[in-house]
Amino acid sequence: MDRKVVVVTGASSGIGESIAAKFKNEGFLVVGVSRSEPEVEVDLWSKADLTNKEERESVFKDVAEKFGRCDVLVNNAGVGLYDTWENIDEEALRREFELNFFAVVDMTKLFLPFLKETKGTVINTSSVAAKIYVPCMGSYCATKSAVYMFSHSLRAEVKKYGVGVLNLIVGRINTGFSSRSFGGLNPPSSPGGGCPKKLADKVFKAYKKRKRQITYPFWYEFVAPVVKLLGPVYDNINIKKWGI
Numbered sequence: 001m002d003r004k005v006v007v008v009t010g011a012s013s014g015i016g017e018s019i020a021a022k023f024k025n026e027g028f029l030v031v032g033v034s035r036s037e038p039e040v041e042v043d044l045w046s047k048a049d050l051t052n053k054e055e056r057e058s059v060f061k062d063v064a065e066k067f068g069r070c071d072v073l074v075n076n077a078g079v080g081l082y083d084t085w086e087n088i089d090e091e092a093l094r095r096e097f098e099l100n101f102f103a104v105v106d107m108t109k110l111f112l113p114f115l116k117e118t119k120g121t122v123i124n125t126s127s128v129a130a131k132i133y134v135p136c137m138g139s140y141c142a143t144k145s146a147v148y149m150f151s152h153s154l155r156a157e158v159k160k161y162g163v164g165v166l167n168l169i170v171g172r173i174n175t176g177f178s179s180r181s182f183g184g185l186n187p188p189s190s191p192g193g194g195c196p197k198k199l200a201d202k203v204f205k206a207y208k209k210r211k212r213q214i215t216y217p218f219w220y221e222f223v224a225p226v227v228k229l230l231g232p233v234y235d236n237i238n239i240k241k242w243g244i
């Protein structure tokens with residue numbers, strides 16, 4: 001089989017949906033992974049709750065049976081949790097880590113044999129939250145920091161196989177992500193936000209150029225140094241914003 005295969009987790013919505021559509025347009029066979037059926041055209045929907053290890057393994061089996069290869073794995077499915085460390089529910093915290101981090105590691109390990117054969121690429125959706133802390137979103141920041149560290153350390157480890165790793169530093173994107181997040185607090189509304197389709201175009205370009213990391217929207221590159229400069233002022237802004 002000549003056509004390349006991309007596996008996209010979280011293909012039923014937002015960023016994952018746009019990435020799936022982009023790769024499909026570029027001629028890839030697309031496997032969408034999610035709990036609800038993707039509306040975007042895919043060649044295989046592997047229904048899975050990625051917090052469940054057996055269901056992650058069944059995704060690999062589905063892909064092995066139908067295509068027997070994987071060229072790109074996009075670890076994108078994720079969820080937010082808004083609460084203070086004082087009040088955070090332990091089960092919710094573990095569930096957030098299970099999806100945002102442990103599923104990313106596990107899916108990569110499952111698909112690595114295929115990726116080694118194709119000299120493929122792992123694309124991980126980290127976040128600007130890996131670079132700046134946000135009060136009341138500390139657990140989310142921690143999961144995305146873990147993904148950031150996973151991406152960069154993994155890259156060096158799999159270089160010998162010709163496997164690439166692209167880490168995505170994603171700023172606010174208009175997907176309704178916050179409305180689907182859980183926890184005891186509602187996030188304050190913030191204006192603006194990037195376009196998931198533009199992000200998907202940039203991801204594809206970066207994949208073709210075998211880039212190590214991209215930031216979208218690009219100006220988030222400057223947020224971390226500004227936060228560092230602001231110091232306690234940044235804390236006070238957030239204390240007011242979240243009403244804590």
Ligand SMILES: NC(=O)c1ccc[n+]([C@@H]2O[C@H](COP(=O)([O-])OP(=O)(O)OC[C@H]3O[C@@H](n4cnc5c(N)ncnc54)[C@H](OP(=O)(O)O)[C@@H]3O)[C@@H](O)[C@H]2O)c1
Nearest residue numbers: 010012013014015035036049050077078170172173175177
């Ligand atoms: N939007 C932003 O501002 C932003 C910023 C930085 C980083 N990110 C990251 O980008 C990624 C995608 O976010 P998005 O904005 O596109 O969010 P979204 O629109 O809410 O999409 C989340 C996707 O994850 C899937 N998903 C959620 N729980 C799942 C589970 N237990 N098992 C399998 N799939 C599951 C959802 O599908 P089902 O519900 O059908 O399962 C959906 O397809 C996330 O990792 C997020 O942390 C987003």
